[in-house]
Amino acid sequence: MDPAAEELKNQANDVFKTKDYERALELYSKAIEVDGTSAVLYSNRSFAYLKTESFGAALEDAGKAIELDPKYTKGYYRRASANMAMGQFSKALKDYESVFKVKPKDPDVRKKVQECRKIVKQRAFERAIASEEKEEAPLTNYENITVSDSYKGPRLDENCQPTVEFMEQLETTFKAQKELHKRYIFHMLTIALEKFRKLPTMIDISVPNDGKLTVCGDTHGQYYDLCNIFKLNGQPSAENPYLFNGDFVDRGSWGLEVFLTLLGWWLHDPKCMYLTRGNHETKNMNELYGFEGEVKHKVGPNAFRSFQTLFQSLPVAYLINKRVLVMHGGLPMVDNIALDDIRKLDRFMEPGEGGTLTDLLWADPQDAPGRGTSKRGTSAQFGPDITAEFCKQNGLDYIIRSHEVKEKGWESAHGGKCWTIFSAPNYCDQRGNDGAYLTIRPDNNLVPIPNEFKAVEHPPCQPMMYANPMMRMAGLA
The missing domain is CATH 1.25.40.10 (Tetratricopeptide repeat domain)
Structure with missing residues (x-):
């Protein structure tokens, strides 16, 4: 050399x-x-x-x-x-x-x-x-699971609409590193699946003139940082709504706690919490990066299938006040895709090697014009001209996506038409990055305001604890 x-x-x-x-x-x-x-x-x-x-x-x-x-x-x-x-x-x-x-x-x-x-x-x-299965396997039947008198955690009634008191008890339970009873977990998954299935793939959000919306990016099982977001920015409510833009699970060791917390708030009031499917709400990623192992460890050996089914039902895009499009990954890799095309997209599946569903979950922006080969090996990259043309065709001011670690937790690119938001500070306990969330207000003409925050302490549990052992790699030469 x-x-x-x-x-x-x-x-x-x-x-x-x-x-x-x-x-x-x-x-x-x-x-x-x-x-x-x-x-x-x-x-x-x-x-x-x-x-x-x-x-x-x-x-x-x-x-x-x-x-x-x-x-x-x-x-x-x-x-x-x-x-x-x-x-x-x-x-x-x-x-x-x-x-x-x-x-x-x-x-x-x-x-x-x-x-x-x-x-x-x-x-x-x-x-x-x-190839032999003709129908989708049902979720685990929560009605067959009994709750013993010795269980001291939060309880749900048969309506499965968590109250604020329930959510506060759930936070206390999770911070004490205790578990929500399996009956309530499967009850939440069952009711949520029924409701999500009725929703379109792209959902319209209308933020009132005197209101706001907080958009958060990847949380990746960093439960204590999620709690810190609510401490800094307030508890979710119809007056203080959040949009969490995918990748709730994997890598971090509290993906179950993160997802159940966000799902609980959504069940409490769908107008206080919006959830986007990310590329880590998929079977392949969960098998490798920890969520499948985590669910098996914390809930049971056959429980992951229920989460997988629910993940497939999550919306993949949101349209804010008809002017801002939010998706986890990026823009479709073919021209002339209209918002109605996304709205009608069949999402009830695992993403393939290509196609609009895969692009919405996986694509990344690039500085160069046009489209380029994906650095991830899935989907592709899109340049500022692609973003500008997509926004022009669909009457958008800009897009918001997540999917990438950023030093400050956020980045504005493509002339302000492509915002990235990432909400897992000190990602995997090693990157040293800040987390951030975006505040969007109609009275500020929907101009996003980034809010940065640092990682908080958490119990001594290593990231990737539940990941497939294959993901360990050899050292440098």
Whole structure:
């Protein structure tokens, strides 16, 4: 390796260890500009991309590392990790097996091969039984679950309309790291599913002239930071409504508490809480990044299916005062999509590799004009011209989306027509970012006002605690 490139690589490695992955990416890229023949540099940059959830870019760099040095095992390891993160399990297994041939005594590699084989077999089995199923499996029947007298937590009546008192008791229960009874969990899921199924895929919100709406981004199981949002900005009510823009679960270790809290407020009054489906309200993501494992641990081995069904019923977009469109990911990747097209979109499914549903959950903005390859490997990226044209065609002032960590918790791009909001401060206990929420008021001409906040302390429970063990990755070179 060129000495100058070696120096830049060492600097990047040091920065990487401080968890400043964006800066590490810059330094690895500079090193590659100096010496583009080093498999190590591409492999290390691939790892940094993995840390920033840019799985498509990580996959590309891993492939380049393998091209430069077909015997470099970390290249295969990185490519396997990227494919795992994207749900491409068969491809990941092939690369893990390549590494295993070289390092048959490595316990980490051996475990990954075993785990990956298990997932591939499980997926094959699921596909086989899915082809035989004619009807959707029902949610767990809450009426068959009894509540013993020893249960001291909050209780719901048969109407399943949580009161403010219930919600306050629920917060006390969750902060004490105790659980809501399973009967009430399944009761909430059952009633919510009935109601969500009747809603369109895109919902209109009308904020009165003297009112406001608070838009929050990803919370990712960071329950104590969610409680802090309500402390800073007030308890949800019809006069103080919130829109939480997807990715309630995964990564953080309190996704169940986050989602049940938000769902409880929605059941209390749909005009005090609006919920958008994010890319992490999907089966693939939940299997890998922790929510499936969390639900199995906290609720029961077969409970996740009920959450999966409810997630498929969540709306995927909101239109505020006919002038602001909110979705988790980004804009459709085909031209001339009208708001009515989104409103009529069939959302009751898992998103595929492409299509408008996938774009709304996965797409990202870019600085360059036009559309570009997704850094995530799913959907694509859209430039300022795409945003401007979409807003013009649909009579919008701007769009709000989430889906990306931002240093201040928010970002305004594309000439103020594309806002990103992210509400998980110090993401995964390691990124050091602020969280933020946006305040939107008609009397301020709907101009969003960002409000930044820091992470708060939480009990000693590591993020990714319930994630698939396959998501651990090898170190730097």
